[in-house]
Amino acid sequence: MNGRQPWTFIAATASYVDADGDALSDADVRDLLQRVLEVQRERAADATRRMIARESTLEEWEVELRWIVKDSFGMSYLLGAGGRNAMQMRDWGRLGVATSRAYSYLNNFANDLNTGSVSAAQALARAVMYPLGAKAPFARATAGTLGITLPVYPTEDCPCLTNCRCAWSIARSDRVIEATWVAVNDKNTCDTCRDRSRQWAPLVINIPQEVG
Numbered sequence: 001m002n003g004r005q006p007w008t009f010i011a012a013t014a015s016y017v018d019a020d021g022d023a024l025s026d027a028d029v030r031d032l033l034q035r036v037l038e039v040q041r042e043r044a045a046d047a048t049r050r051m052i053a054r055e056s057t058l059e060e061w062e063v064e065l066r067w068i069v070k071d072s073f074g075m076s077y078l079l080g081a082g083g084r085n086a087m088q089m090r091d092w093g094r095l096g097v098a099t100s101r102a103y104s105y106l107n108n109f110a111n112d113l114n115t116g117s118v119s120a121a122q123a124l125a126r127a128v129m130y131p132l133g134a135k136a137p138f139a140r141a142t143a144g145t146l147g148i149t150l151p152v153y154p155t156e157d158c159p160c161l162t163n164c165r166c167a168w169s170i171a172r173s174d175r176v177i178e179a180t181w182v183a184v185n186d187k188n189t190c191d192t193c194r195d196r197s198r199q200w201a202p203l204v205i206n207i208p209q210e211v212g
Helices: 026-052 058-081 089-115 120-127 135-145 191-199
Strands: 008-010 015-017 167-172 176-182 203-206
Touching: 026 058, 026 120, 026 135, 026 167, 058 089, 058 135, 089 120, 089 135, 135 167, 176 191
Parallel strands: none
Antiparallel strands: 008 015, 167 176, 176 203
């Protein structure tokens, strides 16, 4: 990222450009998203440590984690959609569905903590996964801006769960959208993500042409 401001969101390509028309790369956007989520991840870790140390109650912890989920999902979706002013009713609906689903999982987690079936170490490892689930809303917002639905989104339907480090890189021309599944492909990459990086390299989606 360079220092020139402001960045403007171009809906036709779901990309950000500066005042000189220079585009913010997919890698830079992913880096920005990761930095945002790392802050939320540390918030979740701190809240959980305080709950484990009995400095807060389980109920207070769950309320705090719900706020962290809301912040994480909201900021991620807005980044993918181009900001609050770009949000439409369908976007708020998609964001609401994703956030509610995370709240449901969080409630199940709180029940497990209440029964004592989760150790302190397990609680901390599990809690920090919740904000990382916001990578899916970001990808859904980007795809929605382009008017497409992708076959799957990062963190969903793979063994990595919210620890998934993959992302979609999307390029648009006049006639097609090319969506490439970008995987780290190191020893910590699961077989499912490796398969996706081979299968969608890229996934080509035809753009309907207007009949003139």
